[in-house]
Amino acid sequence: MAQKTTASTPDKFDSVAKYNALEMGLLFFIAVVALAALITAIGYDFSSSKPLFVILVPLVMLIGVQIYRANKAAKFRTSLQINRAAFRGEIRNFQVAVRFFCMLLALIVCIYVVGHYVGLMLAMFYLIRWHGGESLKVSLLVPAITTLLIFLLFDQVFGIELFQGQIYRYFAGYQIW
């Protein structure tokens, strides 16, 4: 992690403009969700939709106010440019966050396929070795010890059985599809 961040080049937009652009993106997303929720609520039984109206009407109004404020702080066109640059991979922090998100998605897929313990070990090894640039010894020892401690704590102490993975389930005779 540390090596990668120091090695990357600084991007051309200042941080205030970047945060504004990010906020614009987030607000538009929330506005779409809130409007969709409001329209959907109209179709519900009135008793069920009453609290939704109590929440959604002021929410939509506040989102409008915040979009106006964000637009006043930075021009909409600049925000759009920055968001495009982010999706092209030109904003370093955004890129790092997306990489981390993808890694977590991969971890979930790993857990689904090979099981919780193996999935965790693989993900931890990948993060420590390839992103963290740690030595092979540390990259092997830390995941092994952490996984062992998780097994002892969850499985042995609290009796919580973690997901065994589809491969195990397939060979154990489960119908997996």
Added chain:
Amino acid sequence: MDIFEGLVSGFYQAFSFEVLPYLIVGSVFGLIIGIIPGLSGHFAMAMLIPFLYKMDPAPGIAFLLAAHATVAQGGGLTAILFSTPGTGQNAATLLDGPPMREQGKGGIAVGAAMTSCFLGATFGAIALALLLPVLQQVVLFFGPPEIFVLSFLALTFIAVLGKEDMTRSLIAGLLGLLIAMVGIDNVTNQQRYTFGLLELYDGLPLVPVILGLFAVAEMFDLFVKGGSLVDRQHGTLSAKETQKQIFQGIGIAFKKWWLVLRCSAIGTTIGIIPGLGSAPAAFIAYGHAKQTSRSKETFGKGNIEGVIGSEAANDAVEGGALASTVAFGIPGSSSMAILLGGLFILGLETGVDMVTTDVDIVFVMIFTVIFGNFIGTIFGMFLVNPMARATSIRASIMVPILIAVVVTGAYAAQGSLVDIVVALVFGVFGYLMKILNYSRAALLIGYVLGHAVEKNLYLATQLKGNLFFLSPIPLSLCLITIGFIAYNIYGLVSDQKKR
């Protein structure tokens, strides 16, 4: 159950063999989390929530609350030794702690800070115990209409008084309420925003939402920032010298008992007001300590009264915050919202039941806060240097370890892979909220209060019709809410005009 019975039962439960180990483990865990910069009280609580499903109420509460109780102690230690507050609430300690360390008095500051934390927490807990008879009477006036309006007042306070922007925090609070509406409506059986998914019929699961907002989001932050967590150029004192100084610091904190008492009172009072939290309490107490000191000019240059004042207020906040949480089910901060979630998981109801029939549980909380902080002080006294090494763990190693624990916790709560996905989604959302100055506390409180808001709105309209808010208490609360928002908007507008 009367108060005396509750006190005796709470004492026996808190110090029983079933509860004590959890209390000790929770305290040490909280202390270590507090020491690590970037991880805070709500992170410590979020990590422990998944275990509650397998626990009885008393051990569960002790485990959760002990971890939260000692976080400020750990944070104070990091603030003094490394000039980096372990948690946001220790920011005021930075004013006088590091200058003391630079004068070679780091151990004295640590000892005084830890003892002040303990004394402040004890004051807050005793204040809560003394408030119980009053709360038992007051809570009877609060039916569904009152609780419904009070929930909005609390959200408004959190949005306005929190450190984040008001509009953003109000958006976050309402989003939290909206998220709570997902699932089947208990009254009409209407499916709301479930998209036909069986996993959403019971609503969004509490544990992954908490873990996502507060744990996964912190992981994103640490991963993006990378590098080491603190600047270690200052190093630590020798073990022997530190120990000696710590005992001196403890003595000084006891000598300044009157200051501790006044600052603790400030902390407890501020704790009762939803949304203010520990950091403002610590700064107000610091200001008070400076104002009333005979050596005002040395504040900011290493005055121990500055450390004592802010740390005492820091921990005294919990007693006040617990009062509104247990009596009205209205959490004043994200940590209290997590505690409220934990109480739901443990099958406990806040409100009238909690302060009348489950008084023993309130006393378990009180003894946990006191004894948890005592344990924190003991560990802090003898293990300052080894524990301070926790700050030297690189983010490249810590993030994967914490991710493993968080993912396991999210799955373990209900044994569902969907919960890990929920934690991830809320992790992304929490991270965006954090960097864009949206209040995660408001969102979580909105989410936790959502069911209460809906239930009480339904009951209020059934009991008193659509104009239920015209009854005396709801109307007064409505007027306070509107007045409070109007006053703050007026303040913002006049500030902008001045600029």
